Each structure stands twice: as C-alpha cells, then as structure tokens.
Amino acid sequence: MRDAVIVAAVRTPVGKRGGGLSGIHPVDLAGHVLKALLDDPAPVEDVIFGCVSQSGEQSWNVGRNAVLAAGWSETIPGTTLDRQCGSSQQAAHFAAATVISGQADFVVAGGVESMSRAPMGSSAADAMPFGQAVRDRYRGVEGFADGAQIPFSQGIGAEMIAQRWGLTRAVLDEYSLASHTKAAAADFTDEIAPIAGVTHDEGIRRDTSLEQLAALKTPFKPDGVVTAGSASQISDGAAALAVTTSEKARALGMKPLARIHTAVVTADDPVIMLTAPIPATAKALKRSGLSIDDIGVFEVNEAFASVPLAWLAETGADPARLNPRGGAIALGHPLGATGARLMTSMLFHQRAHGIRYGLQTMCEGGGMANATILELLE
Template sequence: MNDAVIVAAVRTPVGKRNGSLSSIHPADLSAHVLDQIVERTGIDPGTVDDVVWGCVSQVGEQTFDIARTAVLSAGWPESVPGTTVDRQCGSSQQAVHFAAAGLISGQYDVVVAGGVESMSRIPMGSAQTNGSPLGRRYRERYGDEFPNQGIGAEMIADKWAISRTQLDEFALASHERAARATAAGYFDAEIAPVVVDGVKVTTDEGIRAGGTVEKLASLKPAFREDGRITAANASQISDGSAALLMMTSAAATAAGLTPLARVHTAAVVGSAPMPMLTGPIPATHKVLAKSGLKIDDIGVFEVNEAFASVVLAWASEFDVDLATVNPRGGAIALGHPLGGSGARLMTTMLHHMRAENIRYGLQTMCEGGGQANATILELL
C-alpha cells in the first residue's frame, strides 16, 4: 500500500507589504523554492510527476496556471506539469492533500506541493473587480452582503467572550515567539534566503518584538466601531512562497532520500460562510476521528493566525495549552501570504517537530467561504 511522505520542506522569508520581496514576480518567487527543493535534495526535476500549487488571487501576474509558469521559470523540463489550487487561505495546505492523495492512489511517485502569494503586487480582492462572485441563488440563500472576514472575527470574539486584552496579549506573544525563534536560528533550516538587488533577505520582515498591551490598546478597531479586532491582532498582508517535496516511501528509497514525516491523516470541512472562520473546530474534530488519535496525542499545533480570535476560540474548544500552539509564532508576526501560507505553516511545523522530536503535529486553517483543512503529520 502506498503512503505519502515529505522529504524536504522549504520556504522564502515572508516579506511585508511593499517590502523586500515586492519587486519579485510571484512566478519567480515560486521558482525560487522549486530551485531550493532541487538544491537541497539533488532530485532530478524531470522525475517530478506534478507540481500542485496554491494561489488565491488568480488574476494578472498570478493567473495562467502559475504552477506551470513556476515550473518553466525554474528551468525544469517542459514535461513536468503544474496545476493551481484555490481553497482560499488553505490553498497550499489543500495542495498537500491533493499531492498525498495522488501518491497514495498511485497516480504520482514524486510530487511537489506548495504555493505562493504576492499581496503587494496583486492586492487582496483584485480578482473581484469584474463582477461579484455571488450569483442570484447564493444571494437568495445568504443575502446580498459580501462575507467580511473581519466582521466574522468580531463575531467569534463575541461568541467565545474573548476580550480585547486577550486578543492583544496573544498578538504580542506571537511576535515574541517569532523573534525568539529568529534569534535562536530556528528558522534557518527552513528559509531559503532571497537575493533582491544584491541584498540577501534572510528573515521574516513582519516581526515586531517589544510591544506592550498599552500600546496596542491605543489602536482603533478595524472593522466595527465598538470592536476588538485591530491591525495588531490580525494577520499581516505579505509576500511569500513555500514548497514540500513529497514521495511514496518506495520512491524516496529509490532516490536515496530519507523521509522526514508522513501525511498521517487529512480532512477538509465546510462551515457557515459567516462568520466563516470557525471551520478549524469541526476540521480538527474530523481529522482526529479519522486518525484514531486524541487531542492529547498531538505534540504541536499550527493554527493559522488569520485573527487572534480564531486561534483563541479553537484553543478554548479543545482545552489546548497555548504553549503548544504556533510555538514559533504565527501569521500575526510572520505574515500571511494567502496561497503560500498552508505550505509555510506545514514547513515550520515539520522543522519544529524534527527539532523537538515530536511524533504528531496537527495543522488547521480557516478559509474564505466557510471551509477549513486539517492535517496530521507523523514524524519518521
């Protein structure tokens, strides 16, 4: 029976909006991590059966199947195909799921999964400029108002009685964890530095350590006049890319490569389109039920910090120690390059699992439209 193992995981530094990576075309940013997969493993790119790539705003520079243009931009053989996935913020996590399914079913022996988003060059919402994606029948069911993630985050804070102070404290902790991880060199093994105009970008640009609750309390709410969600306790607009080389164990042995982890269980769920962001809760229940594992079996969690309220509500539901959640910081500090975030989280989680000898890790993400992916990795 085939399995799906990860033999390499790499990412770019995450660039802040209009920061160092903003001058790089997203296909070239994608090609950079494909280059690194080859450099780090020595694999012949001609043996790759497919490249499955997440990208949310598939318009302009990110259209025309960016997975395929990334493959060709990397100089890989023209025989290597690529396909682009949009499951909103979970696009590259879904890319991993599709890659794993292809390996287990026998359609692939070797596949690369990952994703990219250049939010500086293709601003969020760019794909919605030519008409609404919501047709008559959707609007008859849910109303004319377009789903707003910020309002959804406020609704979650209301439902789970999460205070502004709790949100801000969580945001500060994300920055402090990311700063500590950077200073300790924990990200060095996963980051592939990018040279921009002769300058080597080696670290994530959004990290801001040393903040205070008092300073964050001075910020105005971003979505509701009496709200609790601000720019400080929400994810950052970012640029970045990440990739994972995946194989069957047999293919890895044949290539002389050592598997790092296997995809133990994968699940995806739908949830209400508003508040939209609660999907990680049922997704976690589903992936645990499918896996036969209990929450206490999991040694580390990556729950995407789209908003602090999403993670705090999830942790409350599962009574999880926050010390095990995003231990190296999350999207509030590191940034959230939409289509690349799922692969970035998985890359970070996998490297953390290896460093700390953690057998099981669980990743989950809320997604636009009311969906969520959940993945359990098992260290090998």
Template sequence: MRDAVIVDAVRTPIGKRNGSLAGIHAADLSALVLDALVRRTGVDPATIDDVMWGCVTQIGDQSSNIGRFAVLAAGWPDHVPGVTINRACGSSQQAVDSAAHAVMAGQCDLVVAGGVETMTRVPLGSHRTTGQPYGPKVLTRYEGAELNQGIGAELIAEHWGLSRQQLDAYAAASHAKAAAAIDDGVFDDHVVSVDVDGDKFTVDEGLRRGTSVETLSGLRTPFKQDGVIHAGNSSQISDGAAALLVTTPERARELGLTPIARYHSGAVSGADPVTMLTGPIPATAKVLGRAGLSIDDVGAFEVNEAFAPVPLAWLAETGADPERLNPLGGAIAVGHPLGASGAILMTRLLARMRSRNLRYGLQTMCEGGGTANATVIELLS
C-alpha cells in the same frame, strides 16, 4: 494503500507589503523555492510527476495557471506539469493534501506541493473589481451578509467572549514567540535566502519586536465601532512562497533521501460562511477521528492566525494544551501570504516536531467561504 512521506520542505522569508519581495513576480518567486528544493534533494526535475501549487487571487501576475508558469520559470523540462489550486487561505495546505492523495493512490510517485502569493503586486480584494463574487443566490441565502472575514472575526470574538485585552495579549505573544524562534535559528534550515538588489533577504520582515498590549491599544477597529479586531491582532498582508517534496518511502530510498514525516491523515470541513473562520474546529475533530488520535496525542499544533479569535476559539473548543499551540509564532507576527501560507505552516510544524522529537503534529487553516483543512503528520526522522 501506499504511504506518502515528506522528504524536504523549503520557503522564502515572508516579505511584508511593499517590502523586500515586492519587486519579484509570483512565477519567479515560486521558481526560487522549486530550484532550492531540487538543489537540496538532488532530485532530477524531469522525474517529477506534478507540481500542485496553491494561489488565491488568480488574476494579473498570478493568472494563467501560476503553477505551470512557476515550473517554466524554474527552467524545468517542458513535460513537467503544474496545476493551481484555490481553497482560499488553505490553498497550499490543500496542495500538500492532494499531493499526498495522488501518491497514496499510486497515480504519482514524486510530487512537489506548495504555493505562492504576492499580495503587494496582486492586492487583497482584487477579485472584486469585475463581476459579482459569490453570486445572487448565495447572497440571498445568507440574507445579504457581507461575507467579510473581519466581521466574521468580530462575531467569533463576541460568541466566545474574547476581549480586546485577550486578543492583544495573544498577538503580542505571537511576536515574542516568532522573535525567539528566529533568534534560536529554528527556521534557518528551511528558509531560502532571496537576492534583493545585491543583498541577501533571509528573515521574516513583518516581525515587530517589543509588541505589547500597550502598543496595540491605540489601533482603531475598522470592522466594527468599538469592536476588538484591528491590524495588530490580525494577520499581516505579505508576500512569500513555499514548497515540499512528497513521495513514497520506497522512492525516497531509491533516491537516497530520508523521509522527515509521514502524511498520516487529512480532512476538510465546512462551517457557517458568515462567521466564516470557525472551520478549523470541526475539521480538527474530523481529522482526529480519521487518524484515531486524541487531542492530547498531538505534540504541536499550527492553527493559522488569520485573526487572533481563530486560534483562541479553536483552543476553547478543542481543549488542547495552549503551550502546544503555535509555539513559533504565526501570521500575526510574520504574515499570511495567502496561497503560500499552508505550505509555510507545514515547514514550521516540521521544524517544531524535529526540534522536540514530537511524534504527531496537526495543522489547520480557516478559509474564506467557511471551509478548513486539517492535516496530521507523523515524524519519522
């Protein structure tokens, strides 16, 4: 089987809800990163075999196979296809996995993987306006449970004995780490500036410098009276897009490109859809077993910060070094544009691995419905 390698990765800055990216259609926002990717690599778009594009809420602006219309918005040739993938919050991580699988299997040589979500324009929960999500048999199977992520986060915090103080301390640290990464220019190489009303939008705008346990203490807990989950220790509703170019080492060499990392191993796993957000724990065990690695072999972990209990429960179960977990901050600090987040986390993981010369990195995402992706990459350059 052939190797699959990542040769470049780009993303927009993450826009907060009703923020700098609110006026940009999802197809046009996607086109920005597609254009940037081919401009940076010099790859002719006509030679790209497929564009695999994550998006979660596929209605309104994001309907009608947004992956295909992203390609057309970028002005790429009509013959370049695009497909939209939905594995809930892990949609663009699944896009990267699927791109790697297609390359490794020899069915494609050059694939763009990534995703988009404009949560300002297509609000969270829009899918509930018509029909019956989940279906009566599922709801009966789980005894009418709400299948609500916020409630799932409360259940996780209770199960692992995580206090509000611990969760808020984690959230404050996420902001501090993200601020340090921005100030150190860690993201500068892969963040694409966006023209907004004549100004250049370049920095994730959800960051709240100076966030502390004290500043978070007054926020109400909407999911449970006297609960521990609130807006400050949850991921932010956001807009954004990201894209990666996946190919073989041989094709990269033909194109004069230097691979950054090799796709080493991937796995997907399911978990209880009521607690919903524990999937990264079995997915991590599964991918490490497939990779033949131990938790200590991995130099950096990106565990999506959907809610603070998710990475903290993952940490407790895996025994990973906490210093290696989300070292550049995460979605609590800068936002979680659902369909783009998997690809955004991959850009962040690559940046950390390159700056510290770390051989292995692992990324995992909790996902609605109780699934989770986990991916291991190996640094090459």
C-alpha cells in the same frame, strides 16, 4: 500499502507588503522555492500550487509557470488551485492523494502569493463573485452585507467569534503580543531559502507592546475588539514540499522526514467564516484514531487572534503546544503560500524537538478548513 511522505520542504522568508520581496514577480518567487527544494527535479511528475488572487501576474497557471521559472524540464506539468487561505495545504493533500492512489510517485506541492503585487480581492475587482441565489439565501443573516460586492467579511467574522466566545480586546492583544514574542525568539534559518538579500521574515515586531496594540483602531466595528494588531499581516512569499511514497524515497536514496498521516477538509457557516478549524480538527482526530493529547504541536493559522483562541476553548488543547514559534500575526500571511509555510515550519519544529505528531489547520474563505496530521519519521 502505499503512503505519502515528505522528503523536502522549504520556504522563502515572508515579506511585508511593499517590503523586500515586493519587487519580485510571484512566478519568480514560486520558481525560487522549487529550485531550493530539489537539486534534481527528474523524479517530479507534477507540481500542484495554491494561489488565491489568480489575476494579473498571478494568472495563467502559476504552478506551471513556476516550473519554467525554476529551469525544470518542460515535460514537468503544473497546476494551480484555490481553496482560499488553505490553498497550499490543499495542494499537499492533493499531492498525498495522488501518490497514495498510484497516479504518480513523486509530486511537489506548494503555494505563492504576492499581496504587494496582486492585492487581496483583485481577482474579483471587475466581477461579482456571489450570484443572486447566494445573496437570497443569506439576506438578513447577521454579518452578511447584502449590498457589498463581497458580502462575506472575514473581519466581521472575527468580531463575531470574539463575541461568541467572550474574547475581550485585552485578551486578543495579549495573544498578539505573544505571537511576536515567540516569533522573535525562534530560529527559522534551516527552513528558509533567502532571496534578493532577504534572509528573515520581515513582519516580526520585536519592539511592540500592549500599549501600542491598545492604541490601534477597530476597523470592522466601531465598538469592536479586532484590530490590525490582532490580525494576520498582508505579505509576500512562497513555500513548497516534495511528496512521494516511502518505497519511491528508498529507491531514490532520499530520507522521508514525515508521513502525511491524516488529511481532511470540512466546512462550516460561511458568514462567521472562520470557525471551521474546530470541526476540521475533530474530524482529523477521529479519522486518525488519535486524541488531542497525542498531538505534540499545533499550527492553527492566526488569520485573527480570535480564531486560535476559540479553537483552544473548543478543543481543550494544551496552549503551550499551540503556535510555539508564533504565527501569521507576527510572521505574515501570504494567502496562497501559508498552508505550505505552516506545514514546513511545523515539520522543522517537530524535527528539532522530536515531536511525533503535529496537527495543522486553518480557516478559509467560504467557511472551510483543512486539517493535516504529520507523523515524524526520524
């Protein structure tokens, strides 16, 4: 029976908006992680890359252009997909499905986003991405801004989650501070391919405090609880994983690091938007036959602090196993790259601590979520 295993994973440091990676073209960021991923790209049959703002410098198929930027053979194809924040996690799912089905034996999955150069929302700058039928369906629904070009607001969704689960400003700020504290104590060296003199994630605030977080404004609601401090950072970065079968890995003399044990996707309310990781986790556990207690580490993307906190409340997972090295609040969230970045970081954490099962999930625009269970093979 064919399976899907990861034989290599790497990421760039995550750069701050306007920071050390902002001067690098996103195609060159993507090409950099491809070069760092494999010494010999000869086995690669396809490259699947996630990218959200596919406009300007991120248009015209980043996945294919990354292959050329990496100096890989012109015969290696590439494609680009958009499942919003989960784009590169979905790329890994598609790569796994491709090798399991036998359509190919070796596929690279990854993603890139330069939010400094292709700002969030830039792909819809001159267009209305929601037609009249969508507006008619949700007109009058709380949280839906009918007059706006993009009427679904992640920030409002984060506020709605905080209200529904009774999450106070103090709780969100405490969670956010913990994200920075954990990230500051972590060592990501082995998973990072430095570029342009940038060797470490730039967003970690080692000197932040509850007092500083408490002083921030609530931009989404005047009486709200969500701030920039309890939201993911606008960032630049890229990440990639090499996916093949156990049989092909043996033939190539490569060591499988982890098996993509389970891969699912689901959707939920598009207005609150950020709750789908909860049913995605339930779906992944049911399909895998595992329980929540079987999972040794969880990576739940910190789009906003309210998202993993609501997830914890609903799943009953051990909080000590959640985002043990911090998350996007501290490390940043380069949209199209984050899924592969999370998977890379989770895999390296599993290897460092001998954790058999890890589960990754993330909220996505449109109210969707992917969930992936990795099984360590070492």
